Amino acid sequence: MVELANIPLWIWGAFMAFVLLMLALDLGVFHRHAHKIEMKEALTWSGVWIGFALLFNLGLFFYWDKIQPGSSYTNEEAGFAFLAGYLIEKALSVDNIFVFLLIFGYFAVPEKYQHRVLFWGIIGALIFRAIFIAAGAALLERFFWMMIIFGLFLIATGIKMVLVKDKKMDPEKNPLVRLFRRFLPVTQEYHGQKFFTRINGKLWATPLFLVLVLIEFTDVIFAVDSIPAIFAITSEPFLVFTSNVFAILGLRALFFALAGLMQMFHYLSYGLAAILVFVGSKMLYGYAEKVIVPEWPKFPVALSLGIIIAILGTAIITSLRKSPVPEVNET
Numbered sequence: 292m293v294e295l296a297n298i299p300l301w302i303w304g305a306f307m308a309f310v311l312l313m314l315a316l317d318l319g320v321f322h323r324h325a326h327k328i329e330m331k332e333a334l335t336w337s338g339v340w341i342g343f344a345l346l347f348n349l350g351l352f353f354y355w356d357k358i359q360p361g362s363s364y365t366n367e368e369a370g371f372a373f374l375a376g377y378l379i380e381k382a383l384s385v386d387n388i389f390v391f392l393l394i395f396g397y398f399a400v401p402e403k404y405q406h407r408v409l410f411w412g413i414i415g416a417l418i419f420r421a422i423f424i425a426a427g428a429a430l431l432e433r434f435f436w437m438m439i440i441f442g443l444f445l446i447a448t449g450i451k452m453v454l455v456k457d458k459k460m461d462p463e464k465n466p467l468v469r470l471f472r473r474f475l476p477v478t479q480e481y482h483g484q485k486f487f488t489r490i491n492g493k494l495w496a497t498p499l500f501l502v503l504v505l506i507e508f509t510d511v512i513f514a515v516d517s518i519p520a521i522f523a524i525t526s527e528p529f530l531v532f533t534s535n536v537f538a539i540l541g542l543r544a545l546f547f548a549l550a551g552l553m554q555m556f557h558y559l560s561y562g563l564a565a566i567l568v569f570v571g572s573k574m575l576y577g578y579a580e581k582v583i584v585p586e587w588p589k590f591p592v593a594l595s596l597g598i599i600i601a602i603l604g605t606a607i608i609t610s611l612r613k614s615p616v617p618e619v620n621e622t
Contacts, residue, residue: 297359298529310536313343314414327402333547340541347537348373351530364527368592372525375596376534379524379570381545382563382603383517384538385556388546390509398502404484408499409543412506416542419511420535423518428528438578441519445571452564468501477501523570523577524595557613562606566599 352370355362364372395405430437471477477496482488486500521531573590580587 297361299358302358303529306533306536310417310540313540314410328406328547330548333544336544337541337548340537340544344377344537344541347533348377359527359529362527364525369527369530371592371596372527373530373534375524375592375599376521376531377538378596378599378603379520379566380517380535380538381541382566382599383513383520384542384545385549385559385563387509387513387542388549391506391546394502394505394509398498400499400502401481404481404499406543406547407484408503408506409546411503412510413539413543415507416510416514416539417536419507420514420518420539421532423514424528424532424535427518427522428526428531431522431526435578435581438574441522442571442574442578445519445523445567445574447571449564449567449571452560452567468505471496471501471504519574520567520570523574524592556607556610558606558610562602565602565606569598569602570595 348370351358351373352366355364355366355369359369362369391409394400395408400408427441475494475496477498477500478488478490479498481499482497484499485497486503488495488497517535518531521534525531573595576587576590580589
């Protein structure tokens with residue numbers, strides 16, 4: 292049963308205040324002026340976001356029983372569940388990066404404006420993820436058989452990732468883009484980092500706003516995979532939401548850190564597919580253990596985490612052994 296009400300409101304409020312403060316510092320202070328994000332800066336910010344996530348994770352190991360008294364999770368299980376969810380979301384976000392690169396390349400978005408697009412894309416992603424998580428938690432609480440639907444969907448998605456190669460996307464053929472152009476004219480050129488501009492008193496969208504719309508649309512599509520995947524690890528909304536948020540907050544820095552290295556990870560898509568098949572199967576096991584065969588042992592969260600790390604590690608190491616690390620020029 293979902294135990295949302297047992298998390299004190301001040302904890303939810305404190306967490307959201309932290310997120311808003313970091314976003315305000317990010318855009319209002321550290322990235323106030325548009326500039327190209329170099330590798331060194333991207334790696335530094337990646338380290339900062341990962342560090343915050345791990346500190347939060349450490350806090351769960353020590354204080355989960357204080358955050359949610361009477362939870363069915365021990366402190367250790369809550370900590371492992373958060374870490375597993377965080378790793379799943381981080382891994383699946385790599386697929387987002389491929390699509391982001393395609394969109395930015397197609398619309399020839401200047402590198403100094405890409406951070407602004409991703410920043411506002413993150414804001415939208417946080418809102419949509421919160422909605423999806425609340426809906427998913429409500430569905431699983433009221434209709435536990437939805438675990439079968441989610442599980443089969445994840446398995447099918449993982450198999451599809453292996454069978455469907457060289458995914459291509461033409462933004463101009465996207466129905467959302469076509470619909471948008473029918474209601475609001477779009478300028479041919481960029482107007483700095485503005486999303487909208489006025490020409491002869493008429494409101495026009497800039498290509499940068501069109502890119503933002505596509506980025507948001509892409510995240511919604513990927514959320515359909517990632518949210519059920521995390522629910523396969525834990526049905527606790529606080530752990531699902533916080534692991535999602537920390538992974539999303541670090542997505543921009545991860546994008547700039549990996550953008551020039553994506554071709555190295557030849558086998559990562561197979562690893563992601565294997566993770567989706569695993570968590571889908573775990574969801575089916577969870578349903579069987581709860582409803583059909585109660586005497587089956589509960590699948591340990593620590594074992595799930597170990598399997599996910601093993602799959603990711605194997606995919607990354609295999610990829611790096613095939614591809615030499617390219618030289619990165621820093622300015």
